[in-house]
Amino acid sequence: MSRRHLIIAASTWLALGFAGLAHGQRLPRDATGARPEAVPATHDALHHLSSARQEDPFAKVFLVTSRRLYEGGVKTHARPLAQRRDSLGNDLVIAEARAWQLPEISHGIHERERRCGGFFAFASRAEAEAFLSNEQSAKAMRTKAAADYGIDNAATVAPWLPLVQEANIRGTIQHLSTAWPNRYYASTHGNSAALWIRDTWLALGNGRPDVSAELFTACGNCGGQPSVILTVRGNELPNEIVVVGGHLDSISNSGNGNAMNAPGADDDASGIATITEIVRIALASGWKPRRTVKFMGYAAEEVGLRGSNAIAQSFRSQGLQVVGVLQLDMTNNGAGGQYAMRLMTDNSSPVLQNFVTRLFDTYLAPLGLTRGTDTCGYACSDHASWTAAGFPAAMMAEPTFFNRLHTTTDTLAYMGNSAVVSTNFAKLGLAFVGELGKTHTLLRRNGSQPLPTPLAATPSASPAAAPSTRTTVRPAVNSTPARSGARTRAQDPTRARHVP
Ligand code: BES
Ligand code: ZN
Numbered sequence: 232m233s234r235r236h237l238i239i240a241a242s243t244w245l246a247l248g249f250a251g252l253a254h255g256q257r258l259p260r261d262a263t264g265a266r267p268e269a270v271p272a273t274h275d276a277l278h279h280l281s282s283a284r285q286e287d288p289f290a291k292v293f294l295v296t297s298r299r300l301y302e303g304g305v306k307t308h309a310r311p312l313a314q315r316r317d318s319l320g321n322d323l324v325i326a327e328a329r330a331w332q333l334p335e336i337s338h339g340i341h342e343r344e345r346r347c348g349g350f351f352a353f354a355s356r357a358e359a360e361a362f363l364s365n366e367q368s369a370k371a372m373r374t375k376a377a378a379d380y381g382i383d384n385a386a387t388v389a390p391w392l393p394l395v396q397e398a399n400i401r402g403t404i405q406h407l408s409t410a411w412p413n414r415y416y417a418s419t420h421g422n423s424a425a426l427w428i429r430d431t432w433l434a435l436g437n438g439r440p441d442v443s444a445e446l447f448t449a450c451g452n453c454g455g456q457p458s459v460i461l462t463v464r465g466n467e468l469p470n471e472i473v474v475v476g477g478h479l480d481s482i483s484n485s486g487n488g489n490a491m492n493a494p495g496a497d498d499d500a501s502g503i504a505t506i507t508e509i510v511r512i513a514l515a516s517g518w519k520p521r522r523t524v525k526f527m528g529y530a531a532e533e534v535g536l537r538g539s540n541a542i543a544q545s546f547r548s549q550g551l552q553v554v555g556v557l558q559l560d561m562t563n564n565g566a567g568g569q570y571a572m573r574l575m576t577d578n579s580s581p582v583l584q585n586f587v588t589r590l591f592d593t594y595l596a597p598l599g600l601t602r603g604t605d606t607c608g609y610a611c612s613d614h615a616s617w618t619a620a621g622f623p624a625a626m627m628a629e630p631t632f633f634n635r636l637h638t639t640t641d642t643l644a645y646m647g648n649s650a651v652v653s654t655n656f657a658k659l660g661l662a663f664v665g666e667l668g669k670t671h672t673l674l675r676r677n678g679s680q681p682l683p684t685p686l687a688a689t690p691s692a693s694p695a696a697a698p699s700t701r702t703t704v705r706p707a708v709n710s711t712p713a714r715s716g717a718r719t720r721a722q723d724p725t726r727a728r729h730v731p
Contacts, residue, residue: 285488286417286454288331293359294535296350297609298322303348304339308332312356317619318369321609325359331487333534338484338637345632349610351619352535354452362540367547367621371580374623380555380586380667382593387518388665392594394512395657400650403431403504404496404563405643413493414481414500416531416538417454420489421480425457428479428503428528432461435510441466442514447530450541456480456530458538461510465523466671472546473524473667474556475509475660476539476613477502478532485639496643497629498636501563503528505653509660520668522554529613532560533637539613543620555583556624557663558614562656563646565631571600571655572627575607578615580623587625590662600655603630627659 296305298314301324309326317323328336333352340348353359410427411420429444436442441464446457459479465471481495494500506526513524530538546553562572572591574584591602607626609615617624629652635641646652 286330288329288487290330290354292328292330292333292535293353293356294324294326294328294336294350295353295359295363295610296324296326296348298324300340300348300350300609301326304343305336305348305350307339308336313360315363317363317366319372323363323609325356325363327356330534334482334484334637337482337533341634341636345634346608347611348608349612349615350535351540351610351616352452352537362544362619365544365547366619368578368618370621371618371623374580374621375582380582380589382589382666384666384669385593387516387670388594388662391512391516391661391665392598392658394516395508395654395661397650397654399511400501400504400508400563400653400657401643401648403507404500404650404653407500407503408481408494408496408642412486412489413483413491414479414495415488415491415493416456416480416534418489418491421454421456421530425459425479425528425530428507429457429459429461431507432459432510432526432528435507435514436461436463437514439514441519447538447542447545449545450530450538453531453537453541456538458530458542459528460542461526463514463520463524463526463668465521465668466519467521469523470552471522472551472553473520473522473664474527474553474617475506475524475559475664476527476529476556477506477559477562478530478538478613479503479528480531480533480538481641482533483637483639483641492639493637494639494642496641497561497563497633497646498641499532499560501561501629501650501653502559502656504650505559505562505656505660508653508657509664512657512661513664518665519671520664521671522668524664524668532613536610536613536616539616540619543616543622546622547620553617553622555586555663555667556614556617556622557587557660558612558617558624558626559656559660560612560626561629561633561636562627562653563650564629564633564652566647566649566652568630569601570603570630571595571652572659573603573605573630575611575614575626575628576604577606578609578611578618579625580618583623583625586667587627587659587663590659590666591627594662595655595658598658627656 294309305326309328311324311326313325315323315325351362411424414421414424429446433444444461447460448457478499481493483491483493485492510526574588612626614624614626635645
């Protein structure tokens with residue numbers, strides 16, 4: 232589109248207050264089917280949208296999606312630029328849209344197909360092309376032994392499982408979905424919510440020197456929203472990294488920018504709340520992993536997996552060794568259903584799918600729980616970023632598709648005001664970190680002297696060391712690190728955590 236056309240389109244957009252747009256765009260509906268009121272077509276409205284951390288609604292966005300999803304609906308909103316294939320031979324399309332169209336693109340697929348449909352988003356075509364030329368899904372699929380994936384750490388995992396508290400997860404979902412009108416990536420709320428998650432996770436470290444939190448800000452198209460990374464430094468194999476993540480942003484079809492009404496209780500406050508409970512239990516027990524374990528809240532997932540893609544590409548270019556990634560996105564819908572959860576079988580590593588399945592069968596099946604499978608679609612959630620960067624990733628999701636996602640009614644009330652479904656995911660996540668992170672045991676040489684903990688003498692060798700693009704927050708080292716067998720009141724995993 233020429234500059235002149237852009238100006239005409241912009242004034243049309245203003246004059247109609249978002250309605251009657253190019254490509255036959257309509258205002259998105261809310262969950263009741265009613266069209267929300269148009270944003271007032273005033274200069275103030277535009278100024279509001281473009282100020283602070285708001286996005287430019289007319290900014291070009293370059294999408295990488297599958298040919299199937301493109302034909303299935305993306306093409307209504309975006310114009311094709313090129314056909315490509317990924318390293319697995321899948322047919323892909325690079326297409327161009329405008330920022331304001333993104334919520335409608337994914338929402339349309341949800342409404343039509345009752346399933347997700349995704350894309351990677353970039354600020355320029357060159358970045359989209361570069362992403363595809365470095366695409367490493369085939370490597371992620373082939374990887375046989377980034378680790379041994381053995382299940383032999385029940386001594387750590389089994390005592391954790393009964394400690395999962397539904398009320399804690401419910402409290403965190405409730406807080407995340409009500410304390411701010413949204414967690415939209417291009418909003419001030421999306422920023423404050425990220426800081427709250429960082430502070431909450433770090434507090435669970437209770438001052439341990441091997442636990443640190445950082446804001447990952449090296450994402451050029453995350454609108455200023457940081458991803459959050461909590462790192463528990465490995466005591467024996469610190470360079471081998473285990474990741475459990477979910478996305479911290481939300482989106483909806485109602486309202487724009489800071490005024491968007493996007494509670495995102497299931498999508499994905501549930502995943503963040505589940506991770507919060509995993510962190511609480513694992514750290515309160517005094518657990519010290521052999522490998523480095525990183526808990527991640529990704530920025531800007533809802534607009535094209537931007538935060539996770541920036542992190543995964545950064546890890547790849549630094550040559551970091553990620554041995555497994557578990558994605559928790561939408562963990563709270565479907566109580567009373569046939570299954571406790573569904574393994575997503577596409578865009579993820581067969582070896583890791585197998586590992587997660589064995590974890591379920593070892594730790595959750597004995598509780599009377601059953602599992603199913605499904606497919607998520609191309610680029611439907613952050614595990615796809617790790618797969619594209621060549622790392623083994625898998626995703627477990629709730630048993631039933633929640634068709635209120637990306638609406639004003641993605642609230643706890645529509646999930647029975649309960650987090651019971653998520654409790655199973657917390658157990659699976661605990662099994663994942665306990666069995667892939669393992670548990671540090673002081674090895675003894677000749678049965679006498681304990682070997683030194685490798686990182687104790689060389690903290691700068693930690694993969695958690697902060698490059699200049701990240702902000703790392705360490706707790707003041709005035710509290711005693713957790714030691715097993717010596718629990719303080721704050722470390723008592725049986726004590727319910729207060730959630731605001
Ligand atoms: N949480 C969804 C993905 C999802 C949907 C997982 C249903 C499990 C069940 C995610 O936040 C999402 O909305 N993804 C978009 C694509 C994204 C790149 C904009 C989607 O699937 O449409
Ligand atoms: Zn979503």
